[in-house]
Amino acid sequence: MIARARWLVHPLALLPLALLFYDFLIDNLTANPIQEITQRTGKTALILLILTLVVTPVNRHFRLPDLVPLRKRLGLYAFLYATLHLSIFVGLDYFFDWELILLELSEKLYVLVGLTAWLLLLPLAVTSTKGWQRRLGKRWKGLHRLIYVAASAVILHFLWLVKSDIREPLAYGAGVALLLTLRLPPVRRWLPRRTPE
């Protein structure tokens, strides 16, 4: 069942991009379209990153191995949106004005942690293929644990960029914290695990 529905990840993950394009065509991106598309791509990247982190614990505790191939696809889509988000910042918002971009980077911690998150995701996207997985062997798993750091950095990024009311980033942060806690060995052992029938 799950294996047959797995292709749905592609249209679903591309839907926010399609909506963005649609809203662009009907001029529905607010009076400040660049900020709107920055926020939307950032938010989508974060949600996809969280979904990527959901796969492993769900499979572990509910025995749903058919979900596992989704992890790579969700992760790559998260990276796609994060890259769009970063490109919008550099190419549309700041229009390749490197002087201003460097000023932002040196002045604002939220930009610095955002960039850190993207730089951590980059090697994961590159080494997501079967070939790299084989080549890296045991080290592959260790490398891909960087997603924990990246997701935490994105939460910091979000926390530092909202104006005063931090409840929304805190809610996402709680989600990430839960998903990381489920991976701690004592928690993992303590939680029930469905054995294969």
Added chain:
Amino acid sequence: MRAITPLNITPEPLYLNRRAFMRTFGAGLAVAAGAPATLLGAPSEPTDLPTSFKDITHYNNFYEFSSNKQAVARMVSGFETTPWQLEVTGRVAKPALFDVEELITRFQPEERVYRLRCVEGWSMVIPWHGFPLARILEAVQPTPEARYLKFITVHRPRQMPGQKNGWYHWPYVEGLRLDEALNDLAILATGLYAKKLLAQNGAPVRLVVPWKYGFKSIKSIVRIELVKSRPTSLWMRAAPHEYGFYANVNPKVPHPRWSQASERRIGEFRRRRTLMYNGYEEQVAHLYAGMDLKANY
């Protein structure tokens, strides 16, 4: 200094954001692809054309209704602005209670086209209708102890759903030093584009201090108190390290989130450099002579 002079007739610009966006989006791709800059033409001298009526009335920071700038215009329908009285009290010889209609007939609003610079890094040009705050102060006669003005927005959680958000201390409060309030640029606005103010823009009467970040220009005012000591504004209380009492537009004082060195004019694609005191240096710089502007942000 590029002060904007009042215009008799303000044409409502009809350009579409999307057009400007698409045009320059193409240019952006060309730059990204390494096209020589000459192909794209040199950037033209920045102008101060009024922002479209639609954008001014559909992109509003008015947390009393919503923190979503697009949603505000949809949320204001239940907000009653007539009748409306503005009380001016505190350290004044002649406290007064003005009816808004009376304010308009008595003080004869005129058109003032001002730049508005939001602390969030965007800006507009708005043809306000208003009269100098100094005119009201002449009428109420501040006593010698009066050193500051404290402005208060109406508190009506039933009509202003955002006021049910417990994160902030309602009602909205703002403040000015008396000499700032007496500056001719400081106005109380009652209209915009020759129409009465709409609720989302702070109807029926609001402050406009164009050399300060937009949040200083408090909306839907019910009371102005002349006081001895410096009032604490809502934003100073919410985040004291980010929002100071003065909040003068200053490209050299950074903010942890938004660029203060540059801004995006609504309806335009490229950022502009932000001007000191939002371009009103000549008129207001003397108010802050000798002050450390980094400490008094």
